[in-house]
Amino acid sequence: MSSRRTLRTAWRNALSVAMLVLLGFEGCDADPMPSPGIVNGLKLIVSTSHVSRPGGPLDLIGVIGLPMATGGSGIVVVRSPFATSEATANGSGTFAALLPGASGDVLTITYKTTETGPESAPITVTVSDPSKGMAGIRSPGAPATDPADAATSTDGAITASAPDGQGKSTITGSKLVVGQIFEIGNTRTGEVVEATTDMTGAFSVTIGAAANDSIVVIVRDPTNNLTSESATLSVPAM
Numbered sequence: 001m002s003s004r005r006t007l008r009t010a011w012r013n014a015l016s017v018a019m020l021v022l023l024g025f026e027g028c029d030a031d032p033m034p035s036p037g038i039v040n041g042l043k044l045i046v047s048t049s050h051v052s053r054p055g056g057p058l059d060l061i062g063v064i065g066l067p068m069a070t071g072g073s074g075i076v077v078v079r080s081p082f083a084t085s086e087a088t089a090n091g092s093g094t095f096a097a098l099l100p101g102a103s104g105d106v107l108t109i110t111y112k113t114t115e116t117g118p119e120s121a122p123i124t125v126t127v128s129d130p131s132k133g134m135a136g137i138r139s140p141g142a143p144a145t146d147p148a149d150a151a152t153s154t155d156g157a158i159t160a161s162a163p164d165g166q167g168k169s170t171i172t173g174s175k176l177v178v179g180q181i182f183e184i185g186n187t188r189t190g191e192v193v194e195a196t197t198d199m200t201g202a203f204s205v206t207i208g209a210a211a212n213d214s215i216v217v218i219v220r221d222p223t224n225n226l227t228s229e230s231a232t233l234s235v236p237a238m
Contacts, residue, residue: 036074036113038120043069043093045183046125047218047230048103061101061127062216062230063109064185064192068093074113080105087187094192096185096216098232103129156201160215160233169209169235171217176201180219187214211237 043066048059063078070076070089078085080101087097089111101107105127110119156176160169171184176197185192186209195203209215215233 036111036117036120037071039065039076039109039111039123040069040093041123041125043067044109044125045218045220046107046127048101048127049216049230049232059100059102060230060232061099061105061107062185062218062232063087063095063097063099063107063125064183064216064218065089065093065095066183066192069095070111072113074111075115077110077112077119079108088190090190094185095190096187096192098187098214098216101127103127158217158231158233160209160235162236162238163209163211167208167210168206169213169215170204170206171195171215171233173197173203174201176203177219181221183218183220185216187216189213209235211235 045064045066047062049062061080065076070093072089072093073091074089076087076089076095076097078087078097078099080099083099083101085097085099087095089095107125107127108122109125110122112119156173158171158173158176160171163169171193173182173195178197178199178201180197182195182197182203182205183192184195184205184207186207188210189208191208193205193207195205197203207215213235215235217231217233219230
């Protein structure tokens with residue numbers, strides 16, 4: 001009898017351990033995936049651009065994340081009332097996004113570490129009117145007499161060169177305001193570089209790019225937290 005009792009006790013113990021293991025696995029499966037964190041709103045600059053094109057003018061919103069705007073590599077999702085854009089964030093936490101929209105639109109911005117991963121808690125940003133900020137720049141092809149550009153444009157010009165043998169495009173500015181800071185972001189790679197105009201109102205800087213990449217350029221004043229109307233460039237083919 002004692003041997004049977006001992007055997008039953010051993011089976012009960014084994015079943016109890018098995019149930020605990022199964023419950024432990026079920027608990028792991030039910031746990032939510034860790035949050036990827038949030039986008040640092042203090043590291044964002046947002047502005048609009050008015051692009052002239054053969055099919056008619058287009059109003060766009062450019063969003064640039066400065067270093068540490070995100071926790072690292074991943075995907076930033078920018079939603080406007082009428083469009084959604086997914087932008088690559090690189091290891092330094094920078095990104096650049098471009099989507100249709102205009103001043104006054106409210107953007108919702110989230111971050112995820114993988115395409116299918118969970119999104120972070122959203123932050124919201126209202127796109128300000130650049131005409132109330134700094135003197136701005138025109139996107140290539142926009143005529144100086146375009147009413148949408150008249151309030152903020154200068155005679156300055158910004159261009160992008162075809163990629164060189166190292167996969168770099170040179171972004172050049174001329175006849176701009178002396179001492180202005182330009183944030184320049186590639187919407188495909190998430191790379192962001194900064195340039196400051198010299199005493200002649202010019203700058204030249206390189207950024208990794210391929211033909212047809214979209215480049216967003218925004219002037220910013222870090223003292224007053226103002227931005228200009230942005231420029232949108234398309235990297236030409238060789």
